[in-house]
Amino acid sequence: MYQYKGLEDTIAAIATPAGQGGIGIIRISGKEAVAVADAVLRLDGKKKLADAPSHTLHHGWVMQGKDMVDEVLVAVMLAPRTYTAEDVVEINGHGGQTPLRSILQAVLNAGARLALPGEFTKRAFLNGRMDLAQAEAVADVINAKTETFLRQSHYQLKGELSTRLEGIREELMKLYTMVEALINFPEDGIEIESRKQILDRLGGQERVVAKLLQGSHSGRILKEGMRLVLCGKPNVGKSSLLNALLKEQRAIVTDIAGTTRDVLEESAQLKGIPVTLVDTAGILEPGNLIEEEAIRRSHLYMKSADLVLLVLDGSRPLEDQDRALTEQLKKSPVLAVVNKKDLPQQIDLVRLGQIFGEANMIGISALDPESVHELEARIINMIRRDKNLDTHGILISNIRHIKALEEAQKNLQGACRLMAGETSLEFVSEEIKTAVNQLDAITGRNINEDLLDRIFAEFCIGK
Ligand SMILES: Nc1nc2c(ncn2[C@@H]2O[C@H](COP(=O)(O)OP(=O)(O)OP(=O)(O)O)[C@@H](O)[C@H]2O)c(=O)[nH]1
Numbered sequence: 186m187y188q189y190k191g192l193e194d195t196i197a198a199i200a201t202p203a204g205q206g207g208i209g210i211i212r213i214s215g216k217e218a219v220a221v222a223d224a225v226l227r228l229d230g231k232k233k234l235a236d237a238p239s240h241t242l243h244h245g246w247v248m249q250g251k252d253m254v255d256e257v258l259v260a261v262m263l264a265p266r267t268y269t270a271e272d273v274v275e276i277n278g279h280g281g282q283t284p285l286r287s288i289l290q291a292v293l294n295a296g297a298r299l300a301l302p303g304e305f306t307k308r309a310f311l312n313g314r315m316d317l318a319q320a321e322a323v324a325d326v327i328n329a330k331t332e333t334f335l336r337q338s339h340y341q342l343k344g345e346l347s348t349r350l351e352g353i354r355e356e357l358m359k360l361y362t363m364v365e366a367l368i369n370f371p372e373d374g375i376e377i378e379s380r381k382q383i384l385d386r387l388g389g390q391e392r393v394v395a396k397l398l399q400g401s402h403s404g405r406i407l408k409e410g411m412r413l414v415l416c417g418k419p420n421v422g423k424s425s426l427l428n429a430l431l432k433e434q435r436a437i438v439t440d441i442a443g444t445t446r447d448v449l450e451e452s453a454q455l456k457g458i459p460v461t462l463v464d465t466a467g468i469l470e471p472g473n474l475i476e477e478e479a480i481r482r483s484h485l486y487m488k489s490a491d492l493v494l495l496v497l498d499g500s501r502p503l504e505d506q507d508r509a510l511t512e513q514l515k516k517s518p519v520l521a522v523v524n525k526k527d528l529p530q531q532i533d534l535v536r537l538g539q540i541f542g543e544a545n546m547i548g549i550s551a552l553d554p555e556s557v558h559e560l561e562a563r564i565i566n567m568i569r570r571d572k573n574l575d576t577h578g579i580l581i582s583n584i585r586h587i588k589a590l591e592e593a594q595k596n597l598q599g600a601c602r603l604m605a606g607e608t609s610l611e612f613v614s615e616e617i618k619t620a621v622n623q624l625d626a627i628t629g630r631n632i633n634e635d636l637l638d639r640i641f642a643e644f645c646i647g648k
């Protein structure tokens with residue numbers, strides 16, 4: 186592991202979000218954390234944190250010279266059983282920006298340096314408290330949009346991904362040693378048997394990597410969400426449906442055709458999966474420039490959709506406009522939503538079934554919560570089916586991890602090909618070594634400072 190000089194400093198930052206709250210926390214970490222805190226604190230009974238046992242809480246005041254800055258509770262946590270594995274002091278002040286900034290300023294005046302974004306977590310990594318994949322999971326936990334993704338991030342934080350990667354690494358290192366032995370001590374007879382065994386085991390590890398990559402597809406969906414785009418001719422109930430799925434009156438709904446002019450985008454979650462719901466304008470023939478732009482945008486969104494909900498009005502026969510849209514959507518994943526089921530039906534369901542297939546259509550009423558519920562279930566089933574969505578097991582979602590694993594997979598496939606052929610074994614061992622390096626980049630065993638800085642720059646200050 187390389188030496189990182191910044192570790193000598195004692196760092197401090199406001200660890201709670203900007204705004205007002207009951208309490209706010211200033212976090213201090215480093216060799217001088219306790220001394221810095223003692224320099225600004227006046228604790229009850231003239232106590233000093235330096236004399237306090239680790240993991241205890243103390244009442245007092247933060248002072249700036251003779252001035253009282255804020256009344257606080259202070260937690261002292263001594264290395265190594267802390268977030269950063271260094272001495273950590275957390276000052277709980279009143280949760281307003283002025284008291285918190287004043288406390289921070291006092292702490293900085295006493296000799297701490299302002300922490301960079303993610304620097305506390307970076308230290309946790311550099312001090313060996315967690316590996317890089319775990320450190321990155323901290324950001325995922327904070328940013329999780331749904332409970333399902335939160336659960337996934339917790340697995341990674343606990344080190345399940347790291348353990349799996351270590352398992353692959355260990356086996357690859359064994360195979361590497363075997364290949365090296367064959368290169369250095371070739372003995373007739375043994376070689377053929379060993380080559381076959383190595384090839385089998387390499388193939389096994391390639392499959393483990395492939396399995397992890399398979400799950401990454403679901404991981405990305407759980408992290409980023411799916412884009413669902415509502416389209417359909419005017420007045421079919423797109424905006425009503427958007428509101429029903431969001432469970433709030435977000436879009437304007439009227440019985441005037443052409444109510445929605447602009448594309449409307451909202452985040453929601455359907456059964457633990459984050460989704461972006463997009464309501465589009467129903468206009469098909471532009472009457473003016475604004476409508477022309479609205480149509481252009483609707484088309485862009487339709488193209489980018491993970492699933493298009495083509496809304497149809499069940500109380501009216503199929504019209505040319507419906508057919509035109511159906512034609513446009515021929516290449517997209519579509520769920521035909523026949524709306525207004527509560528009214529007498531005129532639409533030709535048999536014809537629709539022929540166009541979309543029974544599995545890809547559903548009759549509902551946007552005004553009936555029960556049927557909106559059924560729609561949600563159907564959407565999720567379609568996503569699970571079409572995207573092979575998995576919500577269990579280790580689901581990698583970090584692009585950096587996915588890229589490194591894809592590279593490792595290529596190296597392993599290369600190694601297998603070379604092993605099966607008559608090529609010199611030097612090339613095989615090189616491929617295995619490179620695959621190991623890729624895995625090490627994920628866990629941070631082998632990583633350069635630049636990349637490390639870039640990873641942690643994505644974090645918030647105070648984490
Ligand atoms: N009876 C009945 N009326 C509905 C249903 N869904 C929507 N409506 C009504 O249909 C009309 C049009 O609804 P909107 O949601 O504005 O339709 P839209 O597709 O967004 O229309 P544009 O924005 O003009 O393209 C409104 O009067 C809604 O109350 C339904 O399931 N049943």
Ligand SMILES: [Mg+2]
Pocket residue numbers: 423424425436437444445464465467
């Ligand atoms: Mg609308």
